[in-house]
Amino acid sequence: MGLRRDRGSGSRQGCCALKLHIVAYGKAGRSPESDLIDRYLKRIVWGATLTELAEAAAVPPPPPNSRTVVLDERGTPLSSQAFAALLGRWRDEGVRETRFLLGPADGHSAGTRAAADLLLAFGPATWPHLLARAMLAEQLYRATAILAGHPYHRE
Amino acid sequence: MGLRRDRGSGSRQGCCALKLHIVAYGKAGRSPESDLIDRYLKRIVWGATLTELAEAAAVPPPPPNSRTVVLDERGTPLSSQAFAALLGRWRDEGVRETRFLLGPADGHSAGTRAAADLLLAFGPATWPHLLARAMLAEQLYRATAILAGHPYHRE
Numbered sequence: 001m002g003l004r005r006d007r008g009s010g011s012r013q014g015c016c017a018l019k020l021h022i023v024a025y026g027k028a029g030r031s032p033e034s035d036l037i038d039r040y041l042k043r044i045v046w047g048a049t050l051t052e053l054a055e056a057a058a059v060p061p062p063p064p065n066s067r068t069v070v071l072d073e074r075g076t077p078l079s080s081q082a083f084a085a086l087l088g089r090w091r092d093e094g095v096r097e098t099r100f101l102l103g104p105a106d107g108h109s110a111g112t113r114a115a116a117d118l119l120l121a122f123g124p125a126t127w128p129h130l131l132a133r134a135m136l137a138e139q140l141y142r143a144t145a146i147l148a149g150h151p152y153h154r155e
Numbered sequence: 156m157g158l159r160r161d162r163g164s165g166s167r168q169g170c171c172a173l174k175l176h177i178v179a180y181g182k183a184g185r186s187p188e189s190d191l192i193d194r195y196l197k198r199i200v201w202g203a204t205l206t207e208l209a210e211a212a213a214v215p216p217p218p219p220n221s222r223t224v225v226l227d228e229r230g231t232p233l234s235s236q237a238f239a240a241l242l243g244r245w246r247d248e249g250v251r252e253t254r255f256l257l258g259p260a261d262g263h264s265a266g267t268r269a270a271a272d273l274l275l276a277f278g279p280a281t282w283p284h285l286l287a288r289a290m291l292a293e294q295l296y297r298a299t300a301i302l303a304g305h306p307y308h309r310e
Contacts (some may be wrong), residue, residue: 032191035187036286039187077279078279122278123232123280124278125238127290135282135290138282138286
């Protein structure tokens with residue numbers, strides 16, 4: 001339960017307390033996007049889960065000691081290295097879960113946006129929700145690969 | 156064969172002389188990415204094709220009256236609206252084909268980059284080549300939908 005302070009250790013240990021949790025509106029069903037999401041989430045040794053919300057559902061309250069990232073076209077675009085560094089910092093600070101909120105169709109409420117620790121954009125282009133979900137899953141896997149020194153990021 | 160100068164007409168006509176041509180290194184094979192590429196290219200009424208190059212192949216010379224866009228992490232990120240406006244301008248100028256070059260694994264040569272009409276990035280993040288190909292196909296369809304006034308961009 002102790003805080004991880006081994007920032008200088010190279011972060012190559014398999015153990016990571018930070019869980020990655022995608023919370024997304026809408027059902028991916030059986031689709032190419034769903035196949036991509038499954039492919040990348042399965043590769044994440046930190047532990048990664050997807051929760052799909054019905055369109056009218058409220059965003060669940062955040063668990064204790066968590067961070068919330070909201071995917072938003074008006075958000076900040078980050079390089080994969082910077083994204084990895086942020087997740088690595090949160091992990092090292094002892095954060096237990098980072099939630100990534102996507103959708104709903106009409107966009108997130110002002111309250112959800114204001115409460116976010118980060119508004120993240122994949123550049124200024126508009127992406128379909130399901131494709132954005134697959135893109136996020138890939139960036140999450142890539143971030144963990146970068147922090148682990150895995151060659152995926154260079155392949 | 157005449158140049159299209161109907162920039163003010165609302166661009167809702169089905170006819171478009173500008174062909175969209177993705178020229179990409181590597182084989183997508185049977186994959187979720189390939190399914191996505193097929194899905195979006197089939198929806199493009201302008202006409203859209205994909206040519207896959209072997210890793211050692213040279214970039215084919217550009218056809219007459221064409222434009223070349225190189226996908227490049229160091230390129231310019233564009234909003235979907237700005238990307239659509241650029242393609243619409245080229246179409247209205249009578250350009251017959253726009254080529255979109257992706258890959259190879261070691262990146263494009265300096266010569267290919269220098270000869271490009273546009274270096275395009277999907278934000279500062281690094282994307283796998285096949286996923287970037289699917290993302291490009293989606294943005295191409297979205298651009299034609301924007302120019303046609305089709306509601307896809309707002310859904």
